Amino acid sequence: MSQSDMPLSGPSRRQILAGAAGTGLLSVLPRGVFAQGAGPEVKKAILGYIALTDAAPLIVAREKGFFAKHGMPEVDVQKQASWGTTRDNLELGSAGGGIDGAHILTPMPYLMTTGKITKTPGGVPMSILSRLNTQGQGIMLAKAHKDLKIGLDTAPLKERFAQLKAGGKEVKVAVTFPGGTHDCWMRYWLAAGGVDPDKDCQTIVVPPPQMVANAKVGNMEAYCVGEPWPLQTVNQDVGYCAITTGELWKNHPEKSFALRTEFVEKYLKATGALLAAVLEAAQWCDRDENKDEMCAILAKREWFKVPVEDILDRSKGKFDLGVRSFENKDLMQKYWRDAASYPFVSHDLWFLVEDMRWGYLPTTLDTKALLGKVNREDLWREAAKAIGVAAADVPASPSRGKETFFDGVTFDPANPMAYLEGLKIKKLVG
Structure with missing residues (x-):
């Protein structure tokens, strides 16, 4: 071209x-x-x-x-x-x-x-x-892959996905909309490690509020979604967070x-x-002084209907990813x-x-x-x-x-x- x-x-x-x-x-x-x-x-x-x-x-x-x-x-x-x-x-x-x-x-x-x-x-x-x-999105992996402790390097997933396919399993990764931001982050992250998102796995679409429920029943090996669903995944021990997307591209x-x-x-x-x-x-x-009130507002029944604990930490730059933890306000959602x-x-x-x-x-x-x-x-x-x-x-x-x-x-x-x-x-x- x-x-x-x-x-x-x-x-x-x-x-x-x-x-x-x-x-x-x-x-x-x-x-x-x-x-x-x-x-x-x-x-x-x-x-x-x-x-x-x-x-x-x-x-x-x-x-x-x-x-x-x-x-x-x-x-x-x-x-x-x-x-x-x-x-x-x-x-x-x-x-x-x-x-x-x-x-x-x-x-x-x-x-x-x-x-x-x-x-x-x-x-x-x-x-x-x-x-x-x-920033402020998360790329999650199923608990079955916790032994790999995947972070930014997705190379080990190529062999893992190949093993699953050889065993007859459909390997699916979920995003929120074709061509949307989460699709871009998932595809970039996989491809950077040599995993072809169109050949080594199948990309499916799941609405953000349904991600955790689908992960619980094993519908996908990985998914990318915005908060509060990544933190809820960790809090409910459904899977772990490979990265928060500011690590992929700072201030994206x-x-x-x-x-x-x-x-x-x-x-x-x-x-x-x-x-x-x-x-x-x-x-x-x-404003830092408004974070508690903001999270309390979002957690309300008429807005998100989730525990405020699923929102608060990530909104303050505290990251428990399930396999590693750190605090970095520069990586929180801005x-x-x-x-x-x-x-x-x-x-x-x-x-x-x-x-x-x-x-x-x-x-x-x-x-x-x-x-x-x-x-x-x-x-x-x-x-x-x-x-x-x-x-x-x-x-x-x-x-x-x-x-x-x-x-x-x-x-x-x-x-x-x-x-x-x-x-x-x-x-x-x-």
């Missing part, structure tokens, strides 16, 4: 990744969307979430009154059964009995916009307004806050109000610190390239155009300014620059083709 076969380079793409907002590739809303005195056009929006701690900014914005503060007291935050349900309800929109926006796996708005995962011909345009968190992007583009275009001021509320909630969630809330365009590009790697997207995809449609980091900047975020705390560029993974592999957003070509295990489609 030649460089021209994959239009990820060129001056225009470099501009979007290296320049400031408003290069012309990002459609910028009219100024004044966040102006004082310009109230939202509507008081209500329906937002979806899944019972994962990275939904905290949406839940806290509702519980602590941040939505109401910004003129939207009737925001409804509704639990979704799975990422497939989230997609379906976003496709319907609130006018059709669905939802206007959601806590969502970062690649999903791109897969929806391209029509790869929607029933609607041509796709459902989506807009990413902010990142909800970085995870979930996003996204709205249907139709909502954004119709209700510009309401979009600004929602985004401002979510950013303030992210700041609140990331909502605001270290620019966790800002939706770097370079990170979205990595997800697009990784979905190309595994055949979910074609290598001929015009990533420049797609990023310009979906990523609205320009609105994040406006909202941050409106709520008084210091200029020093606003990233200078939509690119965080080169990223290095645990295995030494580097992703340079200025040359994604080199990254893709250098990966040994992949499944490309034209």
Whole structure:
């Protein structure tokens, strides 16, 4: 595959990744969307979430009154059964009995916009307004593999999986949605150790809240999911945690806050109000003094319905993985610190390239155009300014620059083709 076969380079793409907002590739809303005195056009929006701690900014914005503060007291935050349900309800929109926006796996708005995962011909345009968190996911292994004490090195799993297959067992690893973040982490982790996720095992989809129950009955050898389910796995002695994903890629992007583009275009001021509320909630969630209250809120029956003990430790940077324990606040889930809330365009590009790697997207995809449609980091900047975020705390560029993974592999957003070509295990489609 030649460089021209994959239009990820060129001056225009470099501009979007290296320049400031408003290069012309990002459609910028009219100024004044966040102006004082310009109230939202509507008081209500329906937002979806899944019972994962990275939904905290949406839940806290509702519980602590941040939505109401910004003129939207009737925001409804509704639990979704799975990422497939989230997609379906976003496709319907609130006018059709669905939802206007959601806590969502970062690649999903791109897969929806391209029509790869929607029933609607041509796709459902989506807009990413902010990142909800970085890191804080877990890759788990069944108790049967505890003797291997697998961590970052997955090489021993290749032989173990081969032995299971030779004995007639189907070797399954579970993720939460095809092409989603957990799928990316599982596949990267396995492939780094020489395990082909499409040949050496079978990848299946299990909704996050059902992971532990499926592990109990032996439905999979490994799974990747967000908290609180990894800690619950250890607490219930169902399996062990190989890694927390910050060990795979420090400060990696995870979930996003996204709205249907139709909502954004119709209700510009309401979009600004929602985004401002979510950013303030992210700041609140990331303050150490609020962690106990945050976890108590999430544990409630109406939100997660889990023991607060399944949430608390990981939210404070305390990691009992079942085979090793350590404390590292730099690896815990982050909502605001270290620019966790800002939706770097370079990170979205990595997800697009990784979905190309595994055949979910074609290598001929015009990533420049797609990023310009979906990523609205320009609105994040406006909202941050409106709520008084210091200029020093606003990233200078939509690119965080080169990223290095645990295995030494580097992703340079200025040359994604080199990254893709250098990966040994992949499944490309034209």
